[in-house]
Amino acid sequence: MAAQTLYDKLWQSHVVSQSDDGTCLIYIDRHLVHEVTSPQAFEGLRLANRTPWRVDSVVATADHNTPTDHWELGIQDPISRQQVETLDSNIKHFGAKAYFPFKDLRQGIVHVVGPENGATLPGMTVVCGDSHTSTHGAFAALAHGIGTSEVEHVLATQTLTAKKSKAMLIKVEGELGQGVTGKDVALAIIGEIGTAGGTGYAVEFGGSAIRSLSMEGRMTLCNMVIEAGARAGMVAVDDKTVEYLKDRPFSPKAEQWDAAVAYWKTLVSDEGATFDKVVELDASKIEPQVTWGTSPEQVTTVGGKVPNPAQLEDPVKRASLERALSYMGLQADTPIEQIQIDKVFIGSCTNSRIEDLRAAAAVAKGRQKAANVKLAMVVPGSGLVKQQAEAEGLDKIFVAAGFEWREPGCSMCLAMNADRLEPGERCASTSNRNFEGRQGQGGRTHLVSPEMAAAAAIAGHFVDVRTFA
Amino acid sequence: MKAFTQVDGLVCPLDRANVDTDAIIPKQFLKSIKRSGFGPNLFDEWRYLDHGEPGMDNSQRPLNPDFVLNQPRYKGAQVLLARDNFGCGSSREHAPWALEDYGFRAVIAPSFADIFFNNCYKNGVLPIVLPEAAVDQLFAETAAADGYTLHIDLAAQTVTTPSGAVFGFDITGHRKHCMLNGLDEIGLTLQHADEIKAFEAKHKQAQPWLFG
Numbered sequence: 001m002a003a004q005t006l007y008d009k010l011w012q013s014h015v016v017s018q019s020d021d022g023t024c025l026i027y028i029d030r031h032l033v034h035e036v037t038s039p040q041a042f043e044g045l046r047l048a049n050r051t052p053w054r055v056d057s058v059v060a061t062a063d064h065n066t067p068t069d070h071w072e073l074g075i076q077d078p079i080s081r082q083q084v085e086t087l088d089s090n091i092k093h094f095g096a097k098a099y100f101p102f103k104d105l106r107q108g109i110v111h112v113v114g115p116e117n118g119a120t121l122p123g124m125t126v127v128c129g130d131s132h133t134s135t136h137g138a139f140a141a142l143a144h145g146i147g148t149s150e151v152e153h154v155l156a157t158q159t160l161t162a163k164k165s166k167a168m169l170i171k172v173e174g175e176l177g178q179g180v181t182g183k184d185v186a187l188a189i190i191g192e193i194g195t196a197g198g199t200g201y202a203v204e205f206g207g208s209a210i211r212s213l214s215m216e217g218r219m220t221l222c223n224m225v226i227e228a229g230a231r232a233g234m235v236a237v238d239d240k241t242v243e244y245l246k247d248r249p250f251s252p253k254a255e256q257w258d259a260a261v262a263y264w265k266t267l268v269s270d271e272g273a274t275f276d277k278v279v280e281l282d283a284s285k286i287e288p289q290v291t292w293g294t295s296p297e298q299v300t301t302v303g304g305k306v307p308n309p310a311q312l313e314d315p316v317k318r319a320s321l322e323r324a325l326s327y328m329g330l331q332a333d334t335p336i337e338q339i340q341i342d343k344v345f346i347g348s349c350t351n352s353r354i355e356d357l358r359a360a361a362a363v364a365k366g367r368q369k370a371a372n373v374k375l376a377m378v379v380p381g382s383g384l385v386k387q388q389a390e391a392e393g394l395d396k397i398f399v400a401a402g403f404e405w406r407e408p409g410c411s412m413c414l415a416m417n418a419d420r421l422e423p424g425e426r427c428a429s430t431s432n433r434n435f436e437g438r439q440g441q442g443g444r445t446h447l448v449s450p451e452m453a454a455a456a457a458i459a460g461h462f463v464d465v466r467t468f469a
Numbered sequence: 470m471k472a473f474t475q476v477d478g479l480v481c482p483l484d485r486a487n488v489d490t491d492a493i494i495p496k497q498f499l500k501s502i503k504r505s506g507f508g509p510n511l512f513d514e515w516r517y518l519d520h521g522e523p524g525m526d527n528s529q530r531p532l533n534p535d536f537v538l539n540q541p542r543y544k545g546a547q548v549l550l551a552r553d554n555f556g557c558g559s560s561r562e563h564a565p566w567a568l569e570d571y572g573f574r575a576v577i578a579p580s581f582a583d584i585f586f587n588n589c590y591k592n593g594v595l596p597i598v599l600p601e602a603a604v605d606q607l608f609a610e611t612a613a614a615d616g617y618t619l620h621i622d623l624a625a626q627t628v629t630t631p632s633g634a635v636f637g638f639d640i641t642g643h644r645k646h647c648m649l650n651g652l653d654e655i656g657l658t659l660q661h662a663d664e665i666k667a668f669e670a671k672h673k674q675a676q677p678w679l680f681g
Contacts, residue, residue: 016661016664016665016668017661017664019642019643020642021641021642021643022641023641023642023643023644025658025661025664025665027665027668027669027672029679036499036500036561037560037561037562039502040502040503040504040562043502043504048653048655050655053665054669056680056681064499065500077500079500079501079523079524080500082500082502083500083501083502086502121678121679123676124679129560129562130559130560131558131559131560131584133560144584145560145584146560146584146587147560147561147562147565147584147587147588147591148504148562149562149588149591149592149654150587150588150591152655153654153655153658156655156658156659157655157658157659157662157665158665158669159658159661159665161643161654161658163641195487195554195557196487196553196554196557196580196582199554199580199581199582199583200583226558227558229554229557229582229583230583231583231584252678256677256678257678259678260676260678263675263676295487316486320485320486323485414491414496414559415496416496416497416499416500433489433491433558433559435489435491435492435558436491436492436514437491437492437495437514438491438496441495441514441520
């Protein structure tokens with residue numbers, strides 16, 4: 001048999017049927033559900049008098065609308081509350097393998113909750129009405145975001161109709177420098193291939209730098225592959241994958257564990273497998289990254305400068321750059337380290353796991369937030385992450401440094417709850433999108449790693465975390 | 470879903486690349502638990518001068534006269550002409566819901582983001598990929614002539630300009646069939662229920678840990 005890529009194996013093992021034009025029915029193993037993109041899907045089932053095909057595939061939580069402080073007051077915004085209560089009642093009515101509602105200890109961002117509970121396993125197809133479902137590909141799962149019509153389709157049929165994507169290998173060889181994280185690798189890749197560079201592809205990340213990343217670092221990387229246009233990113237199974245999954249609540253148990261691990265170890269690209277496209281990066285050349293514009297591809301190194309539109313010949317690109325700088329309130333050629341910030345957000349499905357919080361706390365420890373920083377908030381990705389961080393005393397480090405320690409949720413990544421930027425405010429954010437208005441209308445977002453965000457909070461402006469003393 | 474056969478539609482040009490779904494429909498409107506009513510908030514932050522929230526009377530809000538959708542010549546547009554990577558970012562299906570609710574039946578661009586592209590087909594909004602040169606030409610012609618319309622014929626897979634120039638476009642057979650007939654895709658898939666059950670039984674035998 002011809003050498004297969006990991007993607008070939010994941011795809012082939014889920015094809016239920018294939019029609020003449022290449023459209024396939026793909027079986028879905030895990031369906032993650034949150035409150036924002038599911039109500040219309042459940043309503044659709046109800047109207048058509050249909051029932052879910054397999055409720056034990058559904059794992060649900062409320063994350064986008066939940067507040068990050070004063071949980072004793074409940075959800076103050078009535079329409080946010082209605083959306084969360086709608087999920088409560090839909091799960092009650094239709095059922096699920098697990099539901100982590102608002103205030104539950106295991107509630108949190110769906111892409112943090114899935115892996116930490118062992119609800120994401122190698123070899124699975126994983127979908128969710130959320131573009132950052134690509135996160136779960138870190139476990140050698142075929143994982144991608146879907147729209148609400150597809151949420152309803154998966155609920156009703158346990159399948160999706162899809163055509164196979166092309167395969168891309170992004171190979172990062174060498175050693176990452178101290179202070180250079182999975183987030184920096186992700187941003188450097190997006191800077192290299194562009195925000196549409198992965199469109200139409202399923203991406204596998206490989207190379208020694210990827211293997212050296214922890215599972216959490218790999219999740220950060222796969223999480224952001226959608227910002228390069230690829231719906232799905234994935235990393236082959238290795239010992240770290242298996243180690244991470246051992247003894248998680250929904251991981252296979254007893255005799256099934258050994259059988260599962262034996263199968264999972266086959267989930268690597270075969271020697272000699274061919275990809276439609278290969279991109280190579282040298283890990284040793286990747287430096288801490290900071291975005292300066294309104295698209296994740298508008299990124300440079302912390303030692304870099306805001307680009308100058310006058311240097312662009314193409315009038316369309318020049319106009320687009322001028323528009324981004326105008327929105328961001330930045331002058332051409334400004335050194336990144338001279339950009340002052342107003343707020344800091346450490347959180348999101350990209351960077352809110354325990355290692356992220358440890359890294360940020362190590363920078364903040366014994367220091368003080370700069371006076372010009374109005375708010376530095378730390379939002380753990382889940383109740384379990386929060387509990388672990390508190391057991392390690394990270395909350396106290398943050399609070400002593402003048403940061404706010406919050407309850408878990410999506411929070412200011414997309415500002416659907418009360419956490420948001422005011423017009424003109426500038427934020428160092430560990431989230432994934434610097435789009436206009438993403439963190440609040442008129443807000444200005446710079447994407448960075450947790451270490452870099454914490455350092456910016458202390459300095460009051462961007463600073464190279466590698467030399468920050 | 471509304472069937473799509475042919476459309477003769479006024480064209481509205483949106484001349485910027487990487488238009489993301491946060492721009493198409495901002496997050497505060499995603500709190501709705503309905504599928505309809507998003508049209509007045511399509512491109513909300515670009516279209517109005519104030520900050521929009523759900524429940525506002527949009528007819529009373531100050532319009533941004535510089536935004537293309539607010540220009541009288543594009544009132545009633547059914548075809549949105551766009552640039553590369555249209556619909557990138559969030560998977561929110563509220564984006565095609567908002568376009569459809571506003572009255573758009575088709576979006577023409579040199580490229581689309583994958584999830585948005587897929588979501589359009591589920592809602593009777595036809596996303597059409599044309600080569601960059603063709604899109605450039607359509608932008609120029611739209612700017613040059615008031616009331617510029619395009620004729621889109623899904624069965625023939627063509628876009629025809631007022632002067633008779635014809636551009637062909639690709640679509641998979643499955644999507645075309647669903648769009649032309651306004652079909653409920655779930656109903657179609659459930660015709661394969663026996664195959665799904667057979668696959669599931671085999672899958673469960675091979676990987677029992679995925680079940681239960």
